[in-house]
Amino acid sequence: MKIFLxxxxxxxxLGDGWSANLADLLSSSYAxxxxxxxNEEYKNKTVYPAKPNVFRAFRETPWKDLRVVIIGQDxxxxxxxxxxxxxxxxxxxxxxxxxxxxxxxxxxxxxxxNHTDFVFDHSLTRWTKQGVLMLNTAxxxxxxxxxxxxxxxxxxxxxxxxxxxxxxxxxxFMLWGGHAKAYKPLLKGCTVLESVHPVYASYKGVRWQCNNxxxxxEILEAANGAEFRILx
Numbered sequence: 001m002k003i004f005l006x007x008x009x010x011x012x013x014l015g016d017g018w019s020a021n022l023a024d025l026l027s028s029s030y031a032x033x034x035x036x037x038x039n040e041e042y043k044n045k046t047v048y049p050a051k052p053n054v055f056r057a058f059r060e061t062p063w064k065d066l067r068v069v070i071i072g073q074d075x076x077x078x079x080x081x082x083x084x085x086x087x088x089x090x091x092x093x094x095x096x097x098x099x100x101x102x103x104x105x106x107x108x109x110x111x112x113x114n115h116t117d118f119v120f121d122h123s124l125t126r127w128t129k130q131g132v133l134m135l136n137t138a139x140x141x142x143x144x145x146x147x148x149x150x151x152x153x154x155x156x157x158x159x160x161x162x163x164x165x166x167x168x169x170x171x172x173f174m175l176w177g178g179h180a181k182a183y184k185p186l187l188k189g190c191t192v193l194e195s196v197h198p199v200y201a202s203y204k205g206v207r208w209q210c211n212n213x214x215x216x217x218e219i220l221e222a223a224n225g226a227e228f229r230i231l232x
Contacts, residue, residue, distance in 0.1 A: 006032075013055040017063025021167060025159040037152055038140060046143035049081035049089075054139050056083030060128035067131035068172045068216055068230065069164060071180040074138035077146050084134040086198075087124040097122055099202035106207055113213050113232050130230045135160070137179065161186045170223070172216045191219060 010019040010026045025031060038054070041047050049056070060083075072085025076098055080088045086104060088097050097105065105120045107113060124134055138153040164171055165187050173190055175181045177197025184192055193212040201208035217229040 014058040015062050018058045021063055021163055022160065025156065025163070030155050034152060034156060041140070041142065041149070047140050047149075048075045048077060048079065048143060049083045049140070053081075053083030057085070057128070057134050057136075057139075060084065060125065061131060061133040063168075065131040066133060066164070066168055066171055067220060067228070068174065069133045069135055069161075070127075070174045071176070071183060072134065072136040073177075073179050074136050074141045074147060074150060077141045077144055077148075079143075081141070082123065083139075084124050084128060085136040086134060088122045100198045103198035103201045103208035107210055107213070108232065110207065127230070127232065132230065137183070157183070158186060165190050172219055174212045174216070176210070176212075 006027070007019070010022075013019075014022070014026075019026060038047075042051050070085060075081030075083075076088070080098060082089045086098075086101055088101050096102075101122060105122075108120050124132075128134060135157075137157045138147070138150045139156075140149045140153070142148040161183055169189050171190060173187050173192045174195070175184060175192060176195045177200065179197075181194060184194075193215050195210040195212055196208070198208045198210070213230075213232045217232075220228040220230065
């Protein structure tokens with residue numbers, strides 16, 4: 001009965017495709033311990049994103065639609081976190097886009113991306129609906145304590161990335177900054193595009209010059225045709 005209930009839980013949280021392909025990971029004792037720890041953290045502390053959005057990235061980008069994986073670090077610890085890496089939940093009376101997201105937006109504002117008719121969407125759901133998985137390596141964080149939950153999620157993230165690399169080697173991975181690049185050894189045989197982290201450009205006060213978006217589209221078009229390009 002417990003196994004049935006947990007299978008149903010993971011299907012609701014991740015969607016059928018992800019829950020099926022990650023079945024070994026999700027049925028492990030580690031996954032049980034992870035969920036128990038998360039319940040404890042949400043009960044006793046302020047944790048981001050909102051609990052219903054912890055696994056949102058997977059629901060937004062179903063397994064069957066997966067084309068690109070962009071790896072972040074952990075959610076914003078100030079209330080902007082949405083469950084999607086780099087995206088912002090913006091209340092324009094109180095919060096502006098995060099430094100990282102502003103630098104990502106600059107790439108498009110300066111016309112570095114090869115397409116027209118562009119309006120930047122800070123929620124990044126325009127990307128997720130086209131098969132871009134916005135995956136933080138830790139899916140939760142305690143308020144005001146960046147990196148506080150990273151140790152809880154390490155095994156989960158490694159399991160997800162290994163599964164994608166094994167069963168969807170056609171996917172393109174974007175690794176920005178040293179933290180994301182540390183996962184590169186798990187992605188053998190996959191296309192990996194790299195750049196400095198956008199927040200680095202924010203600290204330096206310079207433009208974030210990243211051609212990964214154009215590079216990904218060139219690869220997708222060469223392999224599958226122009227209709228597989230992503231409208232960033």
